Amino acid sequence: MSFEAIVVGGGMMGAAIGFGLAREGLRTALLDEGDRAFRAARGNFGRIVVSGKGVGFPDYTRWSRLSTDAWPGLAAELRDLTGIDTGFRREGGIYLCFGEAELEERARTLALCREEAGDLGFDFEVLDHARLAALLPGIGPTMPGGTYCPQDGEVNPLLFLRALHAGLRALGGATLSGARASALRADGGGFALTAGGETVRADRVVVAAGHGTSALARQLGLDIPTRPERGQLLVTERTAPFLPLPTDRIRQTREGTVMIGRVAEDAGFDDGTTTARMAGLARDAVRAFPALARLRVVRAWGCLRVLTPDGLPVYTESARHPGAYAATCHSAVTLGAAHARLIARWIATGARPPAIARMHEGRFAPAKAA
Ligand SMILES: Cc1cc2nc3c(=O)[nH]c(=O)nc-3n(C[C@H](O)[C@H](O)[C@H](O)COP(=O)(O)OP(=O)(O)OC[C@H]3O[C@@H](n4cnc5c(N)ncnc54)[C@H](O)[C@@H]3O)c2cc1C
Incomplete structure (x- = not known):
């Protein structure tokens, strides 16, 4: 051949x-x-x-921005060519902060990253609890805030x-x-x-x-x-739409399930799951959105990212x-x-x-x- x-x-x-x-x-x-x-x-x-990609390496921020700007065209082209709707949406995304110090640090990092990247950076808004609750009505009362970036999005991978x-x-x-x-x-x-x-x-x-x-x-x-970095994810049963925007660690799919993730650990080439990490994910998810406590987890998996040094x-x-x-x-x-x-x-x-x-x-x- x-x-x-x-x-x-x-x-x-x-x-x-x-x-x-x-x-x-x-x-x-x-x-x-x-x-x-x-x-x-x-x-x-x-x-x-x-948002937040490329701190100290602005070309990576610019590269990520070029890609996110090209995404709508790619999603439309794939749909026309194959009939497959990838579920691409670019209505912005939220990064959840679990403490005031984390929120301050996140705001500082994004400001630096945006400044370094210049015209091909991104926009963001720092959200206090009230503003976060206006965007995500189901947010838990103890969540201090987060950041919103209108250039972020999601897709069914x-x-x-x-x-x-x-x-x-x-x-x-x-x-x-x-x-x-x-x-x-x-x-x-x-x-x-x-x-x-x-x-x-x-x-x-x-x-x-x-x-x-x-x-x-x-x-x-x-x-x-390259080296492996393990992530772990939980998926809940389907529920009525409650999360209008994807967040960095919790996102509701178009089909109604809720994906909960954001582990980054060194486990070599072991792509399994651990009870401790899954419990941690579930605990944080329920603090962020208390209504999640009512849902059953139906799937969990570990998976290895590919990381350069x-x-x-x-x-x-x-x-x-x-x-x-x-x-x-x-x-x-x-x-x-x-x-x-x-x-x-x-x-x-x-x-x-x-x-x-x-x-x-x-x-x-x-x-x-x-
Ligand atoms: C838990 C988790 C969450 C993630 N979330 C996100 C996210 O939200 N957004 C995002 O942008 N990225 C995310 N990623 C990262 C994203 O999935 C990876 O960047 C992407 O899959 C890497 O693509 P790849 O083609 O390099 O590797 P892979 O997707 O792993 O594909 C490699 C392919 O190569 C094949 N292969 C390997 N060796 C050979 C060989 N010798 N001959 C032929 N074929 C071979 C394998 O079969 C495999 O299909 C996440 C990753 C993980 C693990």
Whole structure:
């Protein structure tokens, strides 16, 4: 089999880039290992967030903002092309603070982040309890406040993923599942990789395989350190709409369930759940919205984020093997539109978006040498 572009990894990042490459007119194949792999795309919270991204690294704020601004167009395009409504909504989002000190710190951080990012920053409002209660009538009486950002949003991440795969196919691309890429090498003017006993060839290859990225990229001379960070999530039974805006840790889905999350812990590659963390999530959720105490939890899961040492994305092309790319990031739902549009255009045409100029793995080299 041979293609103009192969993307390894059919998760949130690879699917967006693959869809974008097909949109750029390249005959594209998207390869995915399948259910045995760690798949962050299947376990995430579905928030699209620019507020507070990129403190001390304004290009990341700008990149997140570019993506959130491109999201409405992407959601509409996917709906027209595939008939799948991803549930994308950008009516703003709220960050809940559980103490006065946290609220002050959050306000300071957002102000700094917005100032550093300049024109491509975000807007925000600091909310005291009364203002928070006006936006979220079910809020608990002991919650001191929070922040509101009108550029934040949400999406159903599973429908988004499905739409990207379907969109790629609608544009003539191929999706190959159960295809674990093992050997990957330069071959003539292009690349060859072995997946599920078959050899697949292409002019360009993009490694976007989540926790599989480091090992595959190394075969092309790219050293991209990543580590897992576990999140845990609870989902309640369905209830009548009570939460008009998504918050950083509690969000009501269109279907009526309530997702409760926001754990970030080092558990190696253990993607299970723990009673202590789940109890903590439930306790905070009930303090934030006392009515949640009446609902039953129907599902819980652990899932591993893919983190670089500084938590910022890597988008890189191999110097040794031009045409070989690798990409990884912490928030591929938020950045989905940037991946489908700007990263795909860079790979197809060479037009590298200025915001990602410093988002390559070279920034880790001095630390490693030290
Ligand atoms: C609990 C939790 C909550 C989150 N909430 C949010 C959120 O609200 N907003 C947000 O923007 N982000 C969120 N994220 C992060 C988001 O899910 C990830 O950024 C995203 O899934 C990463 O995309 P990826 O494609 O790099 O990795 P994945 O989505 O993990 O996909 C990697 C894919 O590569 C495949 N693969 C691996 N190795 C190989 C191989 N050798 N050959 C072929 N295929 C291979 C796997 O099968 C997998 O499908 C959250 C993550 C977690 C864990």
